[in-house]
Amino acid sequence: MYERKTPLTIDCGLHLTKEVLNGKWKPAILRAISMDVKRPSEILRLFPGATRRVLNVQLKELEGHGMIEKKTYPQLPPKVEYSLTEIGWSLMPIIEAMNQWGDANRSFLEKVIKNAPKISETSKSACQIYRHMTVAQKIG
Amino acid sequence: MYERKTPLTIDCGLHLTKEVLNGKWKPAILRAISMDVKRPSEILRLFPGATRRVLNVQLKELEGHGMIEKKTYPQLPPKVEYSLTEIGWSLMPIIEAMNQWGDANRSFLEKVIKNAPKISETSKSACQIYRHMTVAQKIG
DNA sequence: TGTCATAGGGATAATTTTATCCCATATAGG
DNA sequence: CCTATATGGGATAAAATTATCCCTATGACA
Numbered sequence: 001m002y003e004r005k006t007p008l009t010i011d012c013g014l015h016l017t018k019e020v021l022n023g024k025w026k027p028a029i030l031r032a033i034s035m036d037v038k039r040p041s042e043i044l045r046l047f048p049g050a051t052r053r054v055l056n057v058q059l060k061e062l063e064g065h066g067m068i069e070k071k072t073y074p075q076l077p078p079k080v081e082y083s084l085t086e087i088g089w090s091l092m093p094i095i096e097a098m099n100q101w102g103d104a105n106r107s108f109l110e111k112v113i114k115n116a117p118k119i120s121e122t123s124k125s126a127c128q129i130y131r132h133m134t135v136a137q138k139i140g
Numbered sequence: 141m142y143e144r145k146t147p148l149t150i151d152c153g154l155h156l157t158k159e160v161l162n163g164k165w166k167p168a169i170l171r172a173i174s175m176d177v178k179r180p181s182e183i184l185r186l187f188p189g190a191t192r193r194v195l196n197v198q199l200k201e202l203e204g205h206g207m208i209e210k211k212t213y214p215q216l217p218p219k220v221e222y223s224l225t226e227i228g229w230s231l232m233p234i235i236e237a238m239n240q241w242g243d244a245n246r247s248f249l250e251k252v253i254k255n256a257p258k259i260s261e262t263s264k265s266a267c268q269i270y271r272h273m274t275v276a277q278k279i280g
Numbered sequence: 281t282g283t284c285a286t287a288g289g290g291a292t293a294a295t296t297t298t299a300t301c302c303c304a305t306a307t308a309g310g
Numbered sequence: 311c312c313t314a315t316a317t318g319g320g321a322t323a324a325a326a327t328t329a330t331c332c333c334t335a336t337g338a339c340a
Binding site for chain 1: 141142143144147148149150151152153154155156157158159160161164167168171189201204205206227230231233234235237238239240241242243244245246248249250252253255256257258261262263
């Protein structure tokens with residue numbers, strides 16, 4: 001861990017929300033948990049592109065921000081399950097909207113993103129969340 | 141500019157959306173433009189916490205991603221106005237939702253964010269967008 | 281005795297993003 | 311001549327995030 005050196009901007013709600021969702025896999029993690037993929041090892045398998053280390057760190061931050069809760073079962077090998085808190089659930093409409101917007105505009109977005117000068121390669125093999133059911137009902 | 145070395149994850153819509161919104165001021169910039177704060181100098185004044193350089197860079201990326209359009213008036217001193225494209229407008233419900241979620245949960249979020257170990261200081265003086273009207277009607 | 285599964289985290293390197301500083305254009309006004 | 315306005319961007323430093331590698335623990339199983 002390090003200590004932030006530039007003051008964190010929390011002026012408008014946008015920046016607060018951004019801080020919570022700020023992390024390469026955080027929205028995806030929240031979405032996974034909302035779809036009952038709740039054990040760390042399951043989440044890890046869901047995102048082959050992510051490192052175990054990073055997922056651990058981001059899970060811990062989400063927990064620290066009160067978006068998820070952790071339940072540890074006193075077993076061996078250990079068993080841990082995460083679940084969304086109430087405020088965590090309240091984020092789901094936003095995350096689902098982001099997901100839908102991205103999918104709805106996929107062809108356009110892939111084009112413009114690949115045209116961006118700094119991009120040399122993209123990866124599509126990472127997320128396997130499509131195998132799981134949608135959560136639309138739950139957040140309806 | 142640099143060249144990205146790790147492949148960009150674009151597996152699910154979430155990651156595509158994240159890529160577009162990925163930038164300290166991008167959601168705020170889009171929101172500003174949606175509220176008719178469209179000239180670079182105006183946007184800059186709106187976010188005292190942001191550098192001119194960063195806003196330029198992020199505006200350019202948003203333009204490159206097709207979220208905003210730039211109109212340059214052949215004048216001196218130069219005059220430039222940005223506006224949202226159609227797809228840029230289609231992002232506004234998400235951005236407004238993020239803003240509202242952050243504001244609705246402000247007291248809780250400020251608490252947990254400040255408790256996070258890596259935070260030492262926060263800044264609240266940056267965004268002055270509250271002086272402007274809401275855009276609710278426009279995206280209704 | 282090896283090896284696997286499951287979870288957690290330290291130390292450090294690499295990458296990516298932001299910040300800082302400086303220069304350029306061209307006109308108007310004191 | 312200096313200053314201000316308005317916009318854009320290069321070069322480099324600093325900060326923040328992610329990646330890589332390694333070590334911990336313990337029971338089950340071949």
